[in-house]
Amino acid sequence: MARGHRPQGRHRGDSIAVGIGGAMLQQSGITPDFAPGRKFLTQSQGSLAVNAVGGHxxxxxxxxxxxxxxVKNAELAIISVGTNDFVNSTVNKSYTPERITQNLQRIRSELNAKERVWVLPYDPKARELVASVARERGDKTVxxxxxxxxxxxxxxxxxxxxxxxxxxxxxLNQAQAAAPGADQQQAWVSTQNALLARDTQF
Structure with a gap:
């Protein structure tokens, strides 16, 4: 990555981040260094970094x-969060829909990414809360x-x-390649990265 160039992305989060972060490392020709039980993956190699823990x-x-x-300043933020909050709500009354929504909005505002993409959970209630924040902000979803x-x-x-x-x-790669002063190395780097701020129970 060019010196002083804004980081393209980081992986951050839970067990889904562990899985997807590992898959993206493999796609980049890097062998993921999973912790025992595959419950967390902390790895930074080349222009791709993963820092993910199951259960967040x-x-x-x-x-x-x-x-x-x-993590906060990556180019692309791919955010998956919500399922564990609903799992925790059965034993912790502080996990209300209102509080979860506030946290989702805070997570989004903490990320200084140029673009944010939300991963919608399997859980229907969690999916609706996440989708509502994405719709409100005009963000993309997976x-x-x-x-x-x-x-x-x-x-x-x-x-x-x-x-x-x-x-x-x-x-993102094409947009950066077309930007004034972009070079081949910077354009390539942008294809190798994503930030995953994630949360789904391991």
Whole structure:
């Protein structure tokens, strides 16, 4: 990456981030270094960084975002959050729809990305809350229900989701390549990155 050039992206979040982050590393020719049990993946190699932990809910993601400036300032933010909040709501009354929505909005505002894409969870209630924030802000979405589930929360094929993200990265790549002063290296870098601020139960 060119010195001083804005980071193209980072992976941040939960078990879905672990899976998709690993798939995107593999697509870039990098072997993911999963922790035992595949519950977290912390890896930075080339222009792609993954920092994801299974089980994170929106308050934990907010806390982590405030600790990682590189995550907050990525070019493309792919955000998946909400399912764990609804799982936690059965035992923690602070997880109300209003509080979850506030957290989603805060996560969005904390990200200084040029473009944000929300991953809509399988859980119908969580999906509606996330979709409503995306609609309100005019953001793009990727709906997990388009992909075959392995269980109530997780997709069966993470590579398929990573492939669906590729056109978004290519669009960013083309826009940067057309920008004044862009060079081949910077354009290539933008195709290799995405930020995933994610939350779905592992």
């Amino acid at each position: 809910s929106s308050p934990q993601i907010l806390d982590q975002l405030n600790k990682h400036a590189g 709906d997990l229900t388009q992909f075959q589930p392995a269980d109530r929360y997780h997709p069966r094929n993470y590579a398929a989701i990573a492939n669906s993200i590729s056109p978004l990265l290519n669009q």
